[in-house]
Amino acid sequence: MALAVADSLLSGRNLAIEAPTGVGKSFAYLVPAILFSRLARRPAVISTETINLQEQLIRKDLPLLRQLLDLDFRAALAKGRGNYLCRRRLALAAGEHRDHYLPHPALAGEIDQIGRWAERSGDGDCDEADFHIGGDSWSYVCCEAGNCSFPKCNYRRECFYRRAREEWERADVIVANHALFFTDLKMQIESDSRDGGLLPLYGAAVIDEAHTLEDSAADHLGLYLTYGGFNAFLNRLYNPDSARGLLLRKGGDVLELRAMTAELKAAGKHFFAQFEDYLDRADESIRAVDQPGGFPNTLNERLLAFRARLGDYVQEQEDPDYKSELEAQLLRCDGYIDGIAAFIDMTLPESVYWVERDSRQLILQAAPLNVAEILRRELFGRDFPVVTTSATLTVDRQFRYFAERTGFGGGSEVRLDSPFDPDQVQLHLARSMPDPALPEYEEALFRALEHYLELSDGKAFVLFTSYALLRRAADALEAFLGARGIRLLIQGNELSRSAMLREFKADIRSVIFGTDSFWTGVDVPGEALSNVIITKLPFAVPSHPLIAARCDRIKALGGNPFFDYSLPEAVLKFRQGAGRLIRSRSDSGMIVVLDSRIVAKRYGRMFLHSLPDYPRTIA
Missing domain, CATH: 3.40.50.300 (P-loop containing nucleotide triphosphate hydrolases)
Known part of the structure; x- marks a missing residue:
């Protein structure tokens, strides 16, 4: 297997290789990937579906290979921005204006616990905390897109996320998960640039646990909106039930914005209720949406007006931390305006749309049906080799189904036998x-x-x-x-x-x-x-x-x-x-x-x- 991977990397051709349990597939792709990255002077990205395999690669396999190869290479674990603590946002959440910042008083105790953990944490990764961190409290102190004041931030030298990104840039091997890998790929597609994503410009990709490739790509190249997320966005700005939020400061402008926020909450409840009714009429928890414009977009005009007024208010702010928090909410508002319109009008090409209600919330979702075409062009058709591997890629001992569903091509297929009796x-x-x-x-x-x-x-x-x-x-x-x-x-x-x-x-x-x-x-x-x-x-x-x-x-x-x-x-x-x-x-x-x-x-x-x-x- 190692020879097949090495040949793929050196020739620049793609490879699909089925490697049953016991083959030692992680070593078989890691060794060629390490050597190739040194030769190409670009990192190799390893993408896995599960956290367990990520941790095995970073904590066990790569340290052992460093000893066995007697080679000084760098390896880094890549996670999404939201996994890392933001010291600036923690200071806001724990500071004198926490009543403005946190929508619920109950969050204060856990924020203080996170603050004590931050003092002893080396990487600010929430998965490494020695206590359970609730999702609500973490959302107020984590790094998030559109809410970063680097390089002007007072905490720039201690920034956990920037340190992690610097490790990615220096690494020979970057271990990511499918969620980050496909988020990065989507950003590249939307920016029409190979360096338009989150990951450094890599010279090769190895996708382990590739039997989930189609579904992972569909999940992250589609659309996902929730009623709970929409409410959380508004509560961050102003929660009329607890009289807390970013818009709690004095002034006539914020009074108007608070009123608009409360109106949006009521309008959002009405908007999402039509989808609840759609499910109830069929006595279903999940139901397809077949026709564009089948539901009125009663939020669009209100969201556009709110976005315009909030944008004007943001420009007037002089406090950089406060302004940064508000700018992040502007981005989220843009996301809801675009996402809701795309769902109602069904504008995503060759996609399926549906409404789903799970135990926690209502979900509006869309996924592309032409995943194979997208990956054939945007992943397997690029100027770098892609190795896909799993213990289960073949059906009836053939790769035809895998290739049809994922768009794999431009290379060779290898099926290894089990080493077990x-x-x-x-x-x-x-x-x-x-x-x-x-x-x-x-x-x-x-x-x-x-x-x-x-x-x-x-x-x-x-x-x-x-x-x-x-x-x-x-x-x-x-x-x-x-x-x-x-x-x-x-x-x-x-x-x-x-x-x-x-x-x-x-x-x-x-x-x-x-x-x-x-x-x-x-x-x-x-x-x-x-x-x-x-x-x-x-x-x-x-x-x-x-x-x-x-x-x-x-x-x-x-x-x-x-x-x-x-x-x-x-x-x-x-x-x-x-x-x-x-x-x-x-x-x-x-x-x-x-x-x-x-x-x-x-x-x-x-x-x-x-x-x-x-x-x-x-x-």
């Missing part, structure tokens, strides 16, 4: 199970779970595609497992995902019932995980507007949505779930598939052929 795994296929669409499936599933969990004495992940089914299964099996001294950890109960994993590793007979987030990115080597049970083949819900729109686009282009999208996506997720079991040469166990379609349907062979040649038991 297939005999480490016993694959159990349940031919006798009823089809999941039949009403008798659930009862048969519960009996099968009892059998296989007793067979492995717990030590299992049970992966579900539906939280409702997970809950029913938990209710049905809790007494059975409890009677055998097997602890059941249920996703969605009081423990977080990371806490569940800690408990699972500590109690090796325990069992996790998990949904989406447990199919990927979970690493439990050793005896604690000896059994992975897949309850259903993980076909995505076709009613989600993004999935439905992708399928409609495929059909319009003459394709088959099931075979060209739904099936390959399910195969990739199936491979991710099955891949949780074997993480080292000493691991062993069973993979159980309780969906008879894997043997009863012709397409089942695609799932099986995408796995290593494990010994099979069909019952």
Whole structure:
């Protein structure tokens, strides 16, 4: 793998390489990337989907390589601006005008705690704090776009974010995440300049965990607006409920702006209520928006008038810190004016639009459907090589689907075999199970779970595609497992995902019932995980507007949505779930598939052929 990556970097050609667990893929791309960056005199950017992999690269892999290579290279961790503390904003939040600055008195205690942490912090990174920082309080002290007075800032020599940016500039290897990487790419596209983004001008990119490439790009190249965010923007300026905010200073101008802010809050409630009603009429929590202009933009004129008046007020300010805070709110106002208009008029090209209500807030969202075209032009068609890698890039052992969905091209494809012995795994296929669409499936599933969990004495992940089914299964099996001294950890109960994993590793007979987030990115080597049970083949819900729109686009282009999208996506997720079991040469166990379609349907062979040649038991 290292030779393939090195050849790609030196030739300037792109590379897609599937590297199963155990290959050592991080070393295989880091060594060539380090050497190439020194040769090209430009940094190599490594982008990952998960924080866990970022931290592994920065804290473990790169320091070890520095010793082994006996080479003095620089590596830096790149995070978005909002991860870093702003000392100037902290001084405002903790100073004599905190009543003006903070919208809620309750935030003051946590701001003081952040202030004490800032004195001992070396990098101001909120993820490194030794206590939990609430999102509300952090938003008033973090670095944010449009709210930086550098180089005139009194705290410029102590600025955490500037120090981090300087480390990026000096680095040979920059480790970023997909969110920052694609935010940077979007800025490059919008500015029509390679150096128009956040990251330094890099000479090569390595995208690890590239199986999420299409979705990560769609998330960050689209549109995302929330009612909660709109209210927070207005509360920052003036919160009529608590009589706090930036506009609490004296003067006739601010009285007028406060009144306009209160009117905007009422107008915003009315504006977003039409989308709540849109969901309620269909009794849905998520619903596509199909026609431009289908909802009146009742906020546009008010926002434009408010923006003009606020802009005049900002120009009159002499206090640079106060002015900087207000200028940041002007940028946010511009973002809402443009974003709401783009959503209502559906002006983003080749995109799907939808309204969603989660447990916390209402969301207006849009995502591009032509991700492959965008990435083919703006990523894989640039003047630097791009290496994409993951343990799961191929479907039916071919790269065709990956290339079609991501626009990959201009290079070569390499698929590596697993270094593990297939005999480490016993694959159990349940031919006798009823089809999941039949009403008798659930009862048969519960009996099968009892059998296989007793067979492995717990030590299992049970992966579900539906939280409702997970809950029913938990209710049905809790007494059975409890009677055998097997602890059941249920996703969605009081423990977080990371806490569940800690408990699972500590109690090796325990069992996790998990949904989406447990199919990927979970690493439990050793005896604690000896059994992975897949309850259903993980076909995505076709009613989600993004999935439905992708399928409609495929059909319009003459394709088959099931075979060209739904099936390959399910195969990739199936491979991710099955891949949780074997993480080292000493691991062993069973993979159980309780969906008879894997043997009863012709397409089942695609799932099986995408796995290593494990010994099979069909019952």
